[in-house]
Amino acid sequence: MGNCLKNSTASRNKPLPIDTIFMLPSPLPAWPSGSDFARGVVDLGGLQIRKVASFQKIWTVYEGGPDNLGATIFEPEPSSIPDGFSMLGSYAQPNNRPQFGWVLVGKTDAGDQSGDILKQPIDYTLVWNYSNTKCLKTNSSTDTAYFWLPTPPDGYKSIGYIITTSPDKPSLDKIRCIRSDFTDELETDSWIWAQGKDQESVDGLNIYSSRPKNRGANALSVAAGTFILQNGNNSSQLPLSCLQNKNLTSTTMPNLSQIKALFQTYSPYIYFHPKENYLPSSVNWYFSNGALLYKKGEESNPTAIEQDGSNLPQGGANDGLYWLDLPIDEQAKEKVKRGDLKSAEVYLHAKSMLGGTFTDIQVWTFYPFNGPATAKLGLIEEIPLGKIGEHVGDWEHFTLRISNFDGILDRVYFAQHSGGQWMDSCSIEFQNGNKFVMYSSLNGHASYPKAGVVLQGTGAVGIRNDTAKSDMVVDCGAAFSVVAAETVEEPPWLNYFREWGPARSYKIAEEVEKVKKLLPGKLKSAFEKLVNSLPKEVYGQVGPTGPKLKENWAGDEK
Numbered sequence: 001m002g003n004c005l006k007n008s009t010a011s012r013n014k015p016l017p018i019d020t021i022f023m024l025p026s027p028l029p030a031w032p033s034g035s036d037f038a039r040g041v042v043d044l045g046g047l048q049i050r051k052v053a054s055f056q057k058i059w060t061v062y063e064g065g066p067d068n069l070g071a072t073i074f075e076p077e078p079s080s081i082p083d084g085f086s087m088l089g090s091y092a093q094p095n096n097r098p099q100f101g102w103v104l105v106g107k108t109d110a111g112d113q114s115g116d117i118l119k120q121p122i123d124y125t126l127v128w129n130y131s132n133t134k135c136l137k138t139n140s141s142t143d144t145a146y147f148w149l150p151t152p153p154d155g156y157k158s159i160g161y162i163i164t165t166s167p168d169k170p171s172l173d174k175i176r177c178i179r180s181d182f183t184d185e186l187e188t189d190s191w192i193w194a195q196g197k198d199q200e201s202v203d204g205l206n207i208y209s210s211r212p213k214n215r216g217a218n219a220l221s222v223a224a225g226t227f228i229l230q231n232g233n234n235s236s237q238l239p240l241s242c243l244q245n246k247n248l249t250s251t252t253m254p255n256l257s258q259i260k261a262l263f264q265t266y267s268p269y270i271y272f273h274p275k276e277n278y279l280p281s282s283v284n285w286y287f288s289n290g291a292l293l294y295k296k297g298e299e300s301n302p303t304a305i306e307q308d309g310s311n312l313p314q315g316g317a318n319d320g321l322y323w324l325d326l327p328i329d330e331q332a333k334e335k336v337k338r339g340d341l342k343s344a345e346v347y348l349h350a351k352s353m354l355g356g357t358f359t360d361i362q363v364w365t366f367y368p369f370n371g372p373a374t375a376k377l378g379l380i381e382e383i384p385l386g387k388i389g390e391h392v393g394d395w396e397h398f399t400l401r402i403s404n405f406d407g408i409l410d411r412v413y414f415a416q417h418s419g420g421q422w423m424d425s426c427s428i429e430f431q432n433g434n435k436f437v438m439y440s441s442l443n444g445h446a447s448y449p450k451a452g453v454v455l456q457g458t459g460a461v462g463i464r465n466d467t468a469k470s471d472m473v474v475d476c477g478a479a480f481s482v483v484a485a486e487t488v489e490e491p492p493w494l495n496y497f498r499e500w501g502p503a504r505s506y507k508i509a510e511e512v513e514k515v516k517k518l519l520p521g522k523l524k525s526a527f528e529k530l531v532n533s534l535p536k537e538v539y540g541q542v543g544p545t546g547p548k549l550k551e552n553w554a555g556d557e558k
Contacts, residue, residue, distance in 0.1 A: 018060075018072050022098035022426035024408070026433035029265060031407050032257040036250070038407040042357055044222065045246030047117045047182055048109050049357075051225075051405040053102040054080035055091060058163045059145040061130075064193050067096040071193035071207060073145070073163050073227075074099075081105050086118060086176040089160010089226035089240075092192050092207055100426035102403075103160070103225035104243070106176065118176040121150035121158070124169045127239075128205060128229060130195065147229060149239055152177035157241040159183075160226030183241035184221040185213040188228055190422075203232045212242045212354060215556035220245045222355035245355035252356045252404040259350045259485055262402055263361060265434055266409050267477030270365070271451075273442040274470040278371045278394075279339035280445075282479075283347075283493050284308065286368050289336050290327030294502070296320060302328075309493030322498040323543050326368065326392055337369040341472060345479035347494075349547065350486075353556070358410065359402045363476065364483075364547045367394035371443030374464045375515075375530065376455055377523045382464065386511040388531065389444060389463075393500030393544050398438055398447045399557055412436065413557040416446040416465070417456060420557060423449050435477065439467035461526050499543030 031038050042049050055074035062070040073092045081087065085105040093101050108117045131144035148170055150158040156177040162170045188208035194201035210228045212221030222243035230238070254262060272279065284307050292302035293312060302325070305311060313322055326333045349362040373389030374382050399413035401422075409425050428449050429437040439448045448454060448467050455462030483494055512531055516524045547553055 016069060016095045017097050018093065018095040018099050020098045022100040024425070024434050025430045028407060028434070029261065031254070032261050034255045034258065036252050037254040037258055037359075037404055039252075040405055042245075042252050042405065043109065043247050043250065044182060044243065044355070045248075046108060047106055047178070047243075047246075048085075049104045049106045049222070049243065050082060050085060051102045051403065052076040052080050052105050055099070055101075058090065059165065060095070061193065062095070064195055064197050065096070066094045066191075066198070068198040069095040071095055072099075074101075075163070076103060076105060082107075087174065088176060088178070088224055089158075090163055091225055092209070092227040094192050097424070098426045100424055101225060104222075106178070106243075117179045117182055119153050119156055119179075120172045121175065121177050122153050122172070123151040124148040124162070125151055126167075127161070129167075150175055150177055155180055157183045159224045159240060159243065161229070161240075178241070178243065180241075182244050182246060184244040186210045186221075186223075186228070186238060186240060186242040187213045188230060188238075192227060201232065206230050206232075210240065210242065215354065217351040217353065217554045220355045222357050243355065245357075247356075250356040253352050253486065254350070254359055254402075254404070254407075256482060256485060256487060258407075259348070259359075259361065259482055262359075262407060263348060263400075263480060264477050265407075266400055266402075266436065267475070267480065268363075268398075268436045268438045269431055270438050270440055270447075270474040270476065271467070271469045272440050272472040273466055273468050274472075275466075276440070276442055276470070276472060277338060278367060278369045278443060278445075279341045279472065280344040280365050280367045280474065281336075281340040282343040282345050283366050283491075285340050285343035286336065286366065287493075289340075290329070290332045291336065291368075292325050292327065294323050294325055296322070308491060309496060312492055312496040313498065314492065314495045316497055318498055318545055318549060320498075323502050324393055324498075324500050325502050339368050341474065344474050345481060346474070346476045347481055347483045347547070349484040349553065350482065351484075351554070353401065357404050359404055361400040361402065362397050362547075362552070363399065363480075364395060364397045365445075365474075367396065367445055368392070370394035370445060370544075373444065374442075374466075375527065376453075376460065376462055376464050377519065377527055377530075378460050380519075380523070383515060383518070383527075385463075385531075386514055387504070388511050391501050391504060391544060394445055395500065395544060395547055395550075396440070396445045396447065397547065397550075397552075399552075409434070409436075412438075412449070414438065414447040414449055415552075415557070416441075416448065416454075417444065418558075420447075421449075422557070439469075441465035441467050457530050461530055463530070494546065494548060496546060497549055498545075500546055501543045503543050 054077040060072040065071045075090045084107045091103045128147040148162045189211040190209045192207040214221045287305040347364040353360045373385045401411040454465040
């Protein structure tokens with residue numbers, strides 16, 4: 001009890017990160033004209049939606065959540081809701097970062113022939129209330145919060161909650177429910193808060209942000225920006241829904257000139273570790289410097305690849321009939337393995353996401369060679385893993401998620417081996433205006449938002465991912481090509497669906513044994529378990545494939 005009071009008092013006297021509203025470092029430019037991109041409104045086929053990011057605080061808790069700093073719940077500032085639009089739900093976020101977020105508001109338009117896409121709830125259900133005067137503070141005289149779930153009319157669904165600081169039910173005119181055919185399933189996304197805990201509660205109440213369950217370039221589900229309450233790990237039959245875009249002719253995606261302008265605005269700097277020996281190159285440089293195409297059954301007669309990849313087999317499936325490899329000559333091979341920073345460029349794939357309300361710009365980088373891995377085992381900081389991790393033809397990427405309402409960079413996805421992490425714009429590092437910074441891990445080339453060491457594993461046992469700034473850097477805005485978007489002609493190499501490197505011929509077991517001999521007894525089994533848990537791509541047992549064969553090419557990031 002004493003600690004709770006102390007923490008609460010300190011929080012009241014010391015500003016929290018959320019007390020600052022995040023703004024991009026520089027004003028945004030005027031986007032090139034064309035399409036309905038960045039016009040502030042999206043038509044879902046009779047339902048117009050707008051993004052609102054001006055909020056008033058409703059309730060703040062000062063404990064629990066990330067960094068044990070609590071969370072805050074907001075609703076749209078009344079003056080920020082345009083005439084004719086209605087609130088659909090509230091917004092929540094942890095207190096450990098600046099205020100950065102949005103919710104959608106909606107109204108029907110002339111396309112709504114029946115006039116009934118939006119309706120008031122018929123009642124409210126009190127789903128949770130909480131009071132602790134030692135740990136809570138609101139913008140009113142009471143420290144109690146009441147969470148209300150709108151009761152929709154038959155044939156309608158609720159999109160978000162209303163929070164009050166009194167036990168009186170909100171006005172029925174406060175919020176709108178959505179006709180069911182304009183909704184879709186949602187699921188929990190990022191964890192925001194749990195009562196009295198700095199990690200997700202397995203048996204108590206959690207607050208999460210929400211996202212559509214169906215996501216991808218062809219999915220029509222729309223995120224509303226609202227949050228969801230959930231008890232423990234019970235995710236069955238969540239009480240809220242997301243929106244759905246029924247306007248299949250929507251033109252909210254940026255055109256080619258707008259895509260280029262967006263990327264120039266946010267284009268990152270990729271920093272490489274000072275010890276990095278395996279740098280990226282352009283695909284054309286790789287082909288021009290001796291990369292070879294092999295065909296099964298004709299291994300003794302590989303084919304030189306045209307500079308643009310025009311003689312690569314096109315389409316089909318990854319059937320194991322073809323693969324690429326480094327030059328045969330040892331001197332040429334060593335040169336190509338090290339890449340060529342001067343020629344390096346990034347390749348952009350722009351696609352519609354979240355029902356046309358966002359554009360994802362995937363940024364793909366090619367490395368001729370992926371270097372060997374290094375492990376950390378307890379107090380032993382660096383253990384070279386021999387050839388484990390080495391493979392030819394390494395494709396890496398990260399993704400910018402940009403709002404089609406206004407062109408603001410909302411989030412960045414940093415791909416890391418078989419997974420990755422989303423980071424909101426308020427949590428990434430910027431340099432030279434609105435350009436952000438990305439760090440490429442030593443030898444493995446995974447992308448990270450901050451410099452340092454990240455372990456791929458559990459506890460103090462894992463594969464090291466070392467990142468740091470050096471003089472080796474790629475300014476992505478200075479060398480990029482849009483290779484996949486509407487009206488863009490794709491280069492031949494993008495539709496080469498076979499492997500960009502051979503399957504490794506060395507025996508993993510032998511490499512593991514070499515390392516195990518150097519380890520004390522207690523660490524031998526931990527090391528073997530670590531190696532066995534890694535995906536095949538990490539230790540090179542299969543040849544890597546190109547961007548189009550990755551699940552996230554058409555789907556969402558993991």
